[in-house]
Amino acid sequence: MDNSVQQQAQKCLACKKPLCKVACPLGNDIPNVLQLVKNQQYRQAVALFGHAFGELCGYLCPHQQQCLGACVLNAKGNAVNFPLVERWLFHNSPVEICQKSSTLQGKKVCVVGGGVSGLTFAIKVFQAGADVTVFEPNKLLSTLYTIPSFRLPRQVLDNLVERVQSSPIKIVCQQVQPSQIATLAEQYHFVYVATGVGEARTLGIPGQELATTYQQCLLGKLCGNVVVVGGGNTAIDCARLAKSQGCNVTVVYRRSEEEMPAFQTEVDHAKNEGVLFQTHQAPVCLEKQGQNLCLTVAKTVSHNRKSLQITNETHQICCDFVVSALGNNTSPFASLQQQALPNVLFGGDVAGGSLVVHAIRDALLCATKLEER
Ligand code: SF4
Structure with a gap:
């Protein structure tokens, strides 16, 4: 038994109005799951979720905006790390895929x-x-x-x-x-x-066919200087992966960092790992220059999510690869x-x-x- 999982369960206050549960898009009954973990009733704890993919939630949810960020113990800097518990539970007591009722029998x-x-x-x-x-x-x-x-x-x-x-x-x-x-x-x-x-969306600029798709980037084959265009989680995944493989990486995003759809924790990880960010820059043209690529970007002004003004103030970024990571x-x-x-x-x-x-x-x-x- 992983002690840190038991420690997380032990510190839960079993709040009468659990903010962690309110913040969970699935409304997971977090206090009761933690109670069952305390009692070492792991299968029963997993059953409370009602689905088989809790381990994925434990890895991929934006926990700071959900259970972890909402826990009242944040006030003491000691929030219950529910994602850790969720990962451990589903890893060690996976849901069995067997018939449990006959409600839909014959369908x-x-x-x-x-x-x-x-x-x-x-x-x-x-x-x-x-x-x-x-x-x-x-x-x-x-x-x-x-x-x-x-x-x-x-x-x-x-x-x-x-x-x-x-x-x-x-x-x-x-x-x-x-x-x-x-x-x-x-x-x-x-x-x-x-x-x-x-x-996948394309860059929508002249020379866009020279860009590498995010799928190609995620295969991990890039090297040298890499520019990733986009501000979502996929863009940050591309940037972090390329950085981990020794590339010099710059993320170009047309709005502010606050407006990036990517999870803030992922942006923070990327920054800590040495990924550079150029925000308020919109790509306007991609060209080949000898062996390299040259991405021209224009400064933008945005006042809210709906308006974006592209100015005439441009500069060029030379690199080996431009990755289009604009979502789908x-x-x-x-x-x-x-x-x-x-x-x-x-x-x-x-x-x-x-x-x-x-x-x-x-x-x-x-x-x-x-x-x-
Ligand atoms: S908010 Fe924190 S302390 Fe309260 S029930 Fe949820 S996990 Fe436990």
């Missing part, structure tokens, strides 16, 4: 997308007795495999994938097109669409939500969620809806 359920939301839903409805098929053309949880291992250890993902693959949930390696959803809705009692985000376009599946087919549900990124915890929350809400029908 055929199809899940389009083998990411966090799709698999959370698949496990939940399988546990309720449904016959479940997941369509996924790539490896299960494939987008999480692009997160650098310093943020999410590969073994955690491998274990989760292995557990799903060895369960009775059917996995079909097949790409489903948006036009096929209506047919699936006729073949299955219920369809859950969790296909994730669309294609909306999935072509998203517009299907307007069709409102009664037995088709949507969740995760395709429905607007952006965090792992949102993907899980959508899946749990949809699975509950099904069980209540």
Whole structure:
């Protein structure tokens, strides 16, 4: 037993109005989980979460804005480190994927997308007795495999994938097109669409074809001087990974640091590791100069999230690689939500969620809806 996990549980005050729980997008019953940990009732503690992917939350949630940041013991500089407890619990007492009820017995359920939301839903409805098929053309949880291992250890993902693959949930390696959803809705009692985000956004400037995609960057093949364009978690992942491999890295972002969508803790890590930031700089042109690239950026002025003025004040940054890490376009599946087919549900990124915890929350809400029908 990890003493530090037990120490975290011991210091919880079991607040009557637990702010940690309020701040959790899943409303996890944190005080009661910690009580069960204190009593060494680990399986019961895991069961309180109601899903299988707590270890992912423990690694990937913005804890400072959630349970950790909300704990009343922050006032004494001694907040309960719930993410540590969550990681330990799910690692040592993983959820068993077996049937637990017969609420959905006789129902055929199809899940389009083998990411966090799709698999959370698949496990939940399988546990309720449904016959479940997941369509996924790539490896299960494939987008999480692009997160650098310093943020999410590969073994955690491998274990989760292995557990799903060895369960009775059917996995079909097949790409489903948006036009096929209506047919699936006729073949299955219920369809859950969790296909994730669309294609990666391009820089939208002359010379954009010279940029490296964030996916290529995350394969870890860059060297020399690297400029990462973007301000989200993917941009910071790219920057930290390139830095860890010996590159000189500068992040270029068109707004202020405060407006960056990336978690502040990740930005702080990047800074501590020596990543440089140029904020209020928008890329306007990318050119080749001999063996190098030259990115021209223009100073911007922003007053709020809606307005951004690009000035004529420009400068050039010469480097070996420019990485486009501007996030992704909306999935072509998203517009299907307007069709409102009664037995088709949507969740995760395709429905607007952006965090792992949102993907899980959508899946749990949809699975509950099904069980209540
Ligand atoms: S806010 Fe902190 S002390 Fe209070 S119940 Fe939550 S974890 Fe325990």
